[in-house]
Amino acid sequence: xxxxxxxxxxxxxxxxxxxxxxxxxxxxxxxxxxxxxxxxxxxxxxxxxxxxxxxxxxxxxxxxxxxxxxxxxxxxxxxxxxxxxxxxxxxxxxxxxxxxxxxxxxxxxxxxxxxxxxxxxxxxxxxxxxxxxxxxxxxxxxxxxxxxxxxxxxxxxxxxxxxxxxxxxxxxxxxxxxxxxxxxxxxxxxxxxxxxxxxxxxxxxxxxxxxxxx
Numbered sequence: 001x002x003x004x005x006x007x008x009x010x011x012x013x014x015x016x017x018x019x020x021x022x023x024x025x026x027x028x029x030x031x032x033x034x035x036x037x038x039x040x041x042x043x044x045x046x047x048x049x050x051x052x053x054x055x056x057x058x059x060x061x062x063x064x065x066x067x068x069x070x071x072x073x074x075x076x077x078x079x080x081x082x083x084x085x086x087x088x089x090x091x092x093x094x095x096x097x098x099x100x101x102x103x104x105x106x107x108x109x110x111x112x113x114x115x116x117x118x119x120x121x122x123x124x125x126x127x128x129x130x131x132x133x134x135x136x137x138x139x140x141x142x143x144x145x146x147x148x149x150x151x152x153x154x155x156x157x158x159x160x161x162x163x164x165x166x167x168x169x170x171x172x173x174x175x176x177x178x179x180x181x182x183x184x185x186x187x188x189x190x191x192x193x194x195x196x197x198x199x200x201x202x203x204x205x206x207x208x209x210x211x212x213x214x
């Protein structure tokens with residue numbers, strides 16, 4: 001019995017040594033391919049599930065895939081000038097400049113930005129928060145809250161894209177069960193283009209390429 005346990009222990013040690021060498025020290029094509037496969041499996045089945053558990057969101061990392069939250073100049077935009085151009089749009093929905101000044105991400109988001117998403121408790125959300133929600137489309141929508149209502153302890157949200165002239169039909173009344181999360185941090189600007197560039201040709205012509213202000 002003792003010899004069997006010793007042999008098993010030695011086998012396990014040899015296995016992990018070979019695994020480690022193949023993963024980190026093997027410079028051959030086989031080693032490179034193994035590392036890529038291992039990394040994919042780790043990210044998909046370990047990293048993202050753990051991150052989802054920690055953040056409380058089924059989508060802890062998201063890429064901005066459209067120009068609906070774009071401000072001219074993006075992170076270098078002239079906020080005062082942008083507000084002046086869009087002031088009438090927000091006044092029509094009872095949001096004035098002083099309120100918008102207090103919103104997070106008041107300079108908007110750009111296509112290709114990678115966002116860190118956290119779980120959103122409906123009762124904790126407030127005007128100006130940027131949420132991500134299921135809208136019955138291929139990809140979730142990332143827009144800013146402009147109205148919150150509560151009826152029979154159920155919350156309903158209304159959003160708009162900073163760069164949109166009006167609301168989408170799907171965002172006029174968003175039930176709380178459609179929420180995926182809330183934008184907490186813009187991790188990196190533009191890096192998401194590494195992924196987006198492979199899917200741009202599938203989009204309508206009007207939605208392709210870099211952003212401009214509507």
